[in-house]
Amino acid sequence: xxxxxxxxxxxxxxxxxxxxxxxxxxxxxxxxxxxxxxxxxxxxxxxxxxxxxxxxxxxxxxxxxxxxxxxxxxxxxxxxxxxxxxxxxxxxxxxxxxxxxxxxxxxxxxxxxxxxxxxxxxxxxxxxxxxxxxxxxxxxxxxxxxxxxxxxxxxxxxxxxxxxxxxxxxxxxxxxxxxxxxxxxxxxxxxxxxxxxxxxxxxxxxxxxxxxxxxxxxxxxxxxxxxxxxxxxxxxxxxxxxxxxxxxxxxxxxxxxxxxxxxxxxxxxxxxxxx
Numbered sequence: 001x002x003x004x005x006x007x008x009x010x011x012x013x014x015x016x017x018x019x020x021x022x023x024x025x026x027x028x029x030x031x032x033x034x035x036x037x038x039x040x041x042x043x044x045x046x047x048x049x050x051x052x053x054x055x056x057x058x059x060x061x062x063x064x065x066x067x068x069x070x071x072x073x074x075x076x077x078x079x080x081x082x083x084x085x086x087x088x089x090x091x092x093x094x095x096x097x098x099x100x101x102x103x104x105x106x107x108x109x110x111x112x113x114x115x116x117x118x119x120x121x122x123x124x125x126x127x128x129x130x131x132x133x134x135x136x137x138x139x140x141x142x143x144x145x146x147x148x149x150x151x152x153x154x155x156x157x158x159x160x161x162x163x164x165x166x167x168x169x170x171x172x173x174x175x176x177x178x179x180x181x182x183x184x185x186x187x188x189x190x191x192x193x194x195x196x197x198x199x200x201x202x203x204x205x206x207x208x209x210x211x212x213x214x215x216x217x218x219x220x221x222x223x224x225x226x227x228x229x230x231x232x233x234x235x236x237x238x239x240x241x242x243x244x245x246x247x248x249x250x251x252x253x254x255x256x257x258x259x260x261x262x263x264x265x266x267x268x269x270x271x272x273x274x275x
Contacts, residue, residue, distance in 0.1 A: 005032075005269040008088060009046075010080035013213040013244035013259040015111075020244040021213040022046040022264070023080035027089065028053050031061075032271075034070075040269060041065035047211050048077035055098065060085075062097040062104075068207035073101040075115055075215010075257055076244075082106035082113050083261040112247070115215060115257040119250060121223035122146035135168035136186060146220040148183045156188045156198040160239045166204040185217050189229070195237035195245070197225050213244030219255050226250045 007026045014020025024044040026037075031053055041049040045067050052060040062081060064074040078097060085091040086108055094107040105116040122144035132151055133139045138158055140151035153159050169184050183203035190196050199221060201214040211217075218236055226232050232250040237243065247258035 001273050003271045003273060005271055007040075007044075007267050007269055008080075008084045008263060009044075009265040009267070010083055010261050011264055012076035012080045012083070012261045013215075013238070013246055014242075015260045015262060017262055017264055019242050020259075020261070021076040021211065021242065023077040024049040025077070025081050025084040026051045026269075027084065036271065037063070037065055038070075042067045047208050048074045050074070050077040050081045052081055052097070058091075058094065059096040059098065062099050064099075066207045070100075071206065073099065073104075073117070073216050073219075075117065075218070076213055076259075078104060078106060078115055079113050079215065079257075079259055079261055082108070083263075086113075087263065088266075109258065112258045112260055115259075117215070117219055117255050117257065119223050119253050119255045120146045120219045122150050122220050131168070131172045132184065134165070135172055135184070136162055136164050138162060140186070144220075144224060148185050148217065148220060150185045150187060150220060150224065152224075153186060153188045156191055156239065159186045159188045159198050159200055162186055162200060164202055164210075166202065166209045169202050170204040183211075183217075185214075185221065187221060187225075189225075190235075190237065194235065196229060196231075196234040197221065197236050198239050199236065200239055210240055212240040212242040213238040213246070213259075215246070215257050215259075218246055218248050218257055222248050222250045222255045 011020040048064045052062045082095045097104045107114050125143045129143045142152040144150040187199040201211040201217045236246040249256045
């Protein structure tokens with residue numbers, strides 16, 4: 001017997017197709033086996049595939065899988081999930097998601113969806129951290145640490161020009177934090193008059209050499225840059241090939257991340273109960 005499972009392919013943190021960060025959203029009535037979800041995520045082969053099951057009015061249980069592993073928090077696939085619920089299933093919102101990182105909220109503000117996530121302030125590290133410089137191919141001015149390594153550079157041009165050794169990044173990031181394998185963020189102050197900060201995100205250790213636009217990175221970047229710039233509201237640009245914009249506000253111990261999304265495709269997975 002073949003089971004038809006609908007899914008939606010969404011580009012998040014962008015208003016344009018083929019930009020931002022792609023996510024696949026799979027709304028379910030009840031959970032399927034974890035092994036099957038991992039297979040689907042590997043088959044979709046985007047940064048994250050989000051699976052969600054309703055738990056009551058306005059609330060869902062939400063899980064995220066990269067092509068190789070389940071992750072504890074993901075911004076762009078949460079935005080994509082809220083977008084699908086609002087635009088494809090007629091849910092009015094606001095949306096509450098029970099996740100491995102606790103309850104996360106998303107509110108709709110016009111065409112923008114605003115995530116309410118916990119902040120993750122970094123601490124500054126001393127020393128030159130030569131392993132990071134060798135992996136990135138450039139020497140950062142400062143190195144900070146929250147869940148991930150944060151390398152601060154003097155200019156956005158340096159961040160954009162990085163050509164990292166992803167094997168070295170995966171090796172140095174390996175068993176680094178209680179929350180799981182660390183990743184590496186490269187960042188600098190913006191200089192184009194439109195964006196306050198620029199960043200890139202490298203996560204080969206979880207099967208994503210470079211993530212196009214990363215909400216979870218900004219939970220760490222906002223506390224750092226809000227203090228540096230003296231402002232709690234920042235417009236952020238992730239300078240991957242696809243690129244994306246995030247409107248972020250530090251509100252106490254929370255970070256609110258606003259962004260757009262656009263639907264690329266609707267489809268059905270044809271799953272055999274025997275497979």
